[in-house]
Amino acid sequence: MSKRRQPDNPQAPVVQRVRLRYAKRGPLRFISHRDFARAFERALRRAEVPMAFSQGFSPHPKISYASAAPTGVASEAEYLELGLQREVDPAELVRALDSVLSPGIDVLDGVVAAPGTTLADRIDASLWRIELPGVTHVDATSAVAAFLAAETIEVERLMKQGMRKLDAREPVISMIISQVSEVDPAPCVIIELVVRHVTPSVRPDDVLSGLRVLAGLEPSEPPRAFRLAQGALTETGDIVDPLEADRTTIGGERGVETVSA
Secondary structure (H helix, E strand, C coil), X not given: CCCXXXXXXXXXXCCEEEEEEEEECHHHHHCCHHHHHHHHHHHHHHXXXXXXXXXXXXXXXXXXXXXXXXXXCEEEEEEEEEEECCCCCHHHHHHHHHHHCCCCEEEEEEEECCCCCCCHHHCCEEEEEXXXXXXXXXXXXXXXXXXXXXXXXXXXXXXXXXXXXXXXXXXXXXXXXXXXXXXXXXXXXXXXXXXXXXXCCCCHHHHHHHHHHHHCXXXXXXXXXXXXXXXXXXXXXXXXXXXXHHHHHHCCCCCCCCCCC
C-alpha cells in the first residue's frame, strides 16, 4: 500500500500574530461557537486578511480562541489570536473586520501579540453580570449571603458524557448585588460575580443552580447573563485585560494608543 504524499506547496510562515477582543450582543449571543467560527472565517476572507494557514491536505486559517462564552450568553470580552502571513496595522484590521461582520458580533480592540506569550496564560477569571427578574433585594441578599457562607455547593450539569456533578462555590471569588430595580412591572436584581476559570468550567447557570438549591432563589423570568470582562486575576480581585500587557511590551503598536508603566 502506497503512503499518502504530503502536499508540495508548503504554507507561508506566520510573520505576525494579532490578538482581538470582540463582543457577542443581542440575538447573536445564541449562535454556537462552531457557527461563530464559520462566520468569522468568512469575514476574514471578505476583509482580505492575510491569514497564515496550517500545513497538510486540509489547510485551516491559524486562529486560536480563548475561553469562549457559553451559547446564549452575551459578552463584551471574547478573545482570539490570528496568525498572519504579513504585518498589518491592528487598528485597520479591527475596522476592516467589524465592517464585514453582522451587527451583534463587534470587533472592539486589537493589538500585536508579544513574542513567546499566549492568551491562555493571561486569562484565568471572568467578571459576570446576571439579571434576575422578579427577585427582590431581600431575597437576593439572603441568597448571596448563604452562597458565600457555604464551603461547597454541588450542582449538576448535562455534558457530552452525561450528567456531571460540579462544585459551584469553589471558583467564585466574589459575588455582590450591584443594582436593584423595584420599578413595576416587576423587581429586578443584578448581581456581579468574579469566577475563576477551572476545569470543567463553572458557568453563570451553574451559579444560578447553586442559588436555587441553596436558597430557593427562582427568577420569575429566564435570567440574563453577560460577561463583562475576562483576564488575569490580581491579588485585589481585579481583572486585567489580557491585551494590555501586549501594548506595554510592544510599545503601543495599536496605532496611537499606548499604556504607561
